[in-house]
Amino acid sequence: MFDKLRAIESRYEQLNELLCSPDAAANQDLFKKYGKEQSDLAETVSVFRERNALKKNFDDNEALIASGDDAELSMMAREENVALAVKIAEIDERLKELLVPKDPDDPKNAIMEIRAGTGGDEAGLFAAELFNMYARWAVKKGLKIETMSVSPSQAGGIKEVIASVDGKGAYGLFKYESGVHRVQRVPKTETQGRIHTSTVTVAILPEAEEKEVKINTADLRIDVFRSSGPGGQSVNTTDSAVRITHIPSGMVVSMQDEKSQLKNKAKAMKVLLSRLQDFQLSQDREKNSQARKSQIGSGDRSEKIRTYNFPQGRLTDHRINISLFNLVEIMGGELDELAETLRKRSLELQLTSVK
Secondary structure, three states, rough: OOHHHHHHHHHHHHHHHHHHHHHHHHOOOHHHHHHHHHHHHHHHHHHHHHHHHHHHHHHHHHHHHOOOOOOOHHHHHHHHHHHHHHHHHHHHHHHHHOOOOOOOOOOOOEEEEEEEOOHHHHHHHHHHHHHHHHHHHHHHOOOOOEEEEEEEEEHHHEEEEEEEOOOHHHHHHHHHHHHHEEEOOOOOOOOOOOOOOEEEEEEEEEEEOOOOOOOHHHOOOEEEOOOOOOOOOOOOOOOEEEEEEEEOOOEEEEOOOOHHHHHHHHHHHHHHHHHHHHHHHHHHHHHHHHHHHHHOOOOOOOOOEEEEEEOOOOOEOOOOOOOEHHHHHHHHOHHHHHHHHHHHHHHHHHHHHHO
16 A cells, blocks of 8 residues: 555656646646646645654654653653554545545435345335335435335335435445345244245446436337326326336336326436446446456345344344344444445455555
């Protein structure tokens, strides 16, 4: 890490010289290019230099303590070094974050898709519980969550729910939740007390804009039809439901929760754009094995990322080999500890891949 930081500091100094060169003075584009690069490095260099100054102070204190010349000064130096060590450790964490390239999707809104997997009614019930867990967490983080489409299952569960999570940093907060979530518990209908295993699939996509994903309107087939299932007065009596098919990829998105055909179409397009962007990004990740290795999981919907063991009150995240024993609180939306651990581990992995 420190070799990389020294190289950045050296480049920063070089840019100082380049900005003062005749070539940069005579070429505004070149001047702007050098200026932007230097500006991008400025915070990292500033924090690194602060760290170096604190480390020098720490080392000077250590030398004073080792000399043993003055007992009182040595005691003061030891006390100061306790505080300096804490400060240096905090700065080192900050430097790690600064070294890792920013994910341009982190500030975006997110599209959340939750689907019941194996396990019948129990999977549907857990899918509903996961959605409620995420909804509580989103509210605690100051984000707005809105259900876009929901398909109920038997016994009060859900087969599928699609929701938008709006607010700055929504995708960055939720992105590590993509994958297969496994639940182990005794269903209420189980008379012999046997533990059943069910699965739920979660996909978190950054909300895409039309300018980010190129779609030829000729590649879309849009069908309208009468909504099914429970609804308001006009939901089941007009052709308000919309199904959009992206012919080249075969992706299909249906929306019928709104009474308005236009609103259903807008929601369907929002989900389709996000799915297409995610597909394109996953293709790029497959080509770049190094980037794939530096991720916490691949984001693949088929990857088992977590087990919720209710008899033991335990949650285990298999990507980082961590077990937490506060499952009740987690299901109540207390996900901060787990999310922060995932974020830090992701930074560590990405840092090892930074050249």
